[in-house]
Amino acid sequence: MSFAETEINKFKKSNSTGNNVFYQAMEEVIYSIAPLLESDGRYSQHAILERLVVPDRIIQFKVTWLDDNNQVRVNTGYRVQFNNALGPYKGGLRFHPTVNEDVLKFLGFEQILKNSLTGLPIGGAKGGSDFDPKGKSDSEIMKFCKSFMIELHKYIGPRMDVPAGDIGVGTREIGYLFGEYKKITSTYEGVLTGKPFFFGGSLMRPEATGYGAVYFTETMLEMENKEPLKGQICTVSGAGNVALHAIEKLYDIGAVPVSCSDSSGTIYDSRGVDLELLKEIKLEKRLSLEKYLETHSEAKYIPVDEYPEGGHAVWDIPCYAAFPCATQNELTAVDAKNLIENGCISVTEGANMPSTPEAIELLQSHKLCFAPAKAANAGGVVVSEFEMSQNASMSKWSFEKVDNKLKDTMQMICKRVALTAKDYGVEGNYVDGANIAGFKKVADAMIAEGI
Incomplete structure (x- = not known):
């Protein structure tokens, strides 16, 4: 039994059942950071892992x-x-x-x-x-x-x-x-972020997560010597805040987003989805995406129950880059296989843990650029912290200032993750790079403050 498996089993035995999603997230992190834990005795001495997962x-x-x-x-x-x-x-x-x-x-x-x-x-x-x-x-x-x-x-x-x-x-x-x-x-006082602007909210907060995911992807593709997103076909899942603003930013940089989805089905519009219509349907009227066909009858709507079990229609659309932006575990091994077979180069998690462990393993084994959520969808919390800073100083920043700072921060996160992966012998593995870089900073702070 490996070191990581020993740690995972030890934690599961001492905790209650019914934590399946939490255990999935915890296992991914422990497998990533196992070499770090084994090589640096400080983390074991200070019981950092045991303290961090509770x-x-x-x-x-x-x-x-x-x-x-x-x-x-x-x-x-x-x-x-x-x-x-x-x-x-x-x-x-x-x-x-x-x-x-x-x-x-x-x-x-x-x-x-x-x-x-x-x-x-x-x-x-x-x-x-x-x-x-x-x-x-x-x-x-x-x-x-x-x-x-x-x-x-x-x-x-x-x-x-x-x-x-x-x-x-x-x-x-x-x-x-x-x-x-x-x-x-x-x-x-600034006790909440995401407030309306006149309550001290920051400009660009609604856009932040979707925009940030695209900024991260642009940097990742550049670092991995891949073609940029401009002119490329992109698929997006979801039809909420993250998905719609990822689509918006993809259009801004010249990409062609051709899909979105909700709990009922998937829209595929090969010419590029009509963003303004999507915003009207989902943000203003809160209706099913099927309404999209009333305006664009040439588009395709695939109901959830018409697609084979274990997969999702949105990931069976040929694309250069995929952006799962709906919910956890929405991209399965079946979906990963379809993406690979259809020539996808990059997958960026806009939602929280939208890919199953089996899907991630498949994507990485086939050398796709894979951007994990904890790095790629950090844009929302980045702009939330900007809002905290503005509240503390009783100031307001322009849209352009927030956008530039967001782009700079997402580029910094991507480069830090990539360099950490390289330093620990897993170059190109952005999952391990993100977990190791994130863990080290928190762990070192926990050691410094004592128990």
Whole structure:
């Protein structure tokens, strides 16, 4: 049994079951950093791995609220404060029926290393609720957010824990949460990021993750001596904030994004997807992508149930670069095989852990450029930290300044990951490079602060 397998089994035996997604994320990191742990006795001496994989605290609370029929509704709220060795806890809030402790532990653990890679002074956390905003009125969403903040405010602060948005939590929800925080505390401070601009929010926050993924990919392709994205066919999954802004930035640099998807199916438009129509359908009207055909009948819509089990239509479209931007484990071994056979050169994770371990192994074994989420989708938290800086100094930066700083930071992350991989004998492996670089910085900080 290898060193990594021994460590993984030791941790699993001492912890409860039901943490499948968290274990998947943890195993990837441990396999990557095993050579570092074996070669440097300090990490074992200070029990860094054992300390890193256990959250500082998991906060769970009841959220009661009234719907539009004056019926009392009950949801569960969470905040997983994982590690603050590098700075205040930082990570988004997710409102979605699938939210549970396992999912949030996975997201919070990934956030530690992602935030470390940015080089910015922020720790890792995640939170949210099993509340589903879909189908709810603005009034119901406002009442839920206010009830949620009544509990959450006890555990957050601009130097303690600074939540942001995630799936189901956009500027509307952040505005309601911030408004309630102000009422409770009588303070106007940067306790949340992703705020509306007039509340101290940063320009370019909605665009940050999607734009950042494209900036990272451009740098990765350059470092790996591949053709640039300009003029190339690109496939994108998802139809939310990350996907739409990845598509937007791909158009900006001259690429041709031809797909998007939602929970019902996939749109394939060989001429390039109509971005403005997508924004209208998904952001304004919140409808199914099938509505796209009413305007563009020549495009293809592939329902989820019409594609073979184990794969997804979006990854069976020939492309130069793929951007999974929907949800975890959406790109399977079947999908990876299709991408390889169709001549794909690059895969960039815009969502959190969208590729299964089997898919990643296949992609890497065939020498595709593979950009892992904790590095490639760090743009959101990068601009969130920029928002914290603006709030602290009571200043506002222009769109151009934020965009330039985001591009510089994503290029820095990519180069740091690539150089770390080379230093540790795994040149071209951006998964191992990201895990080692992120871990080292956090681990060294944990050693320096003692126990």
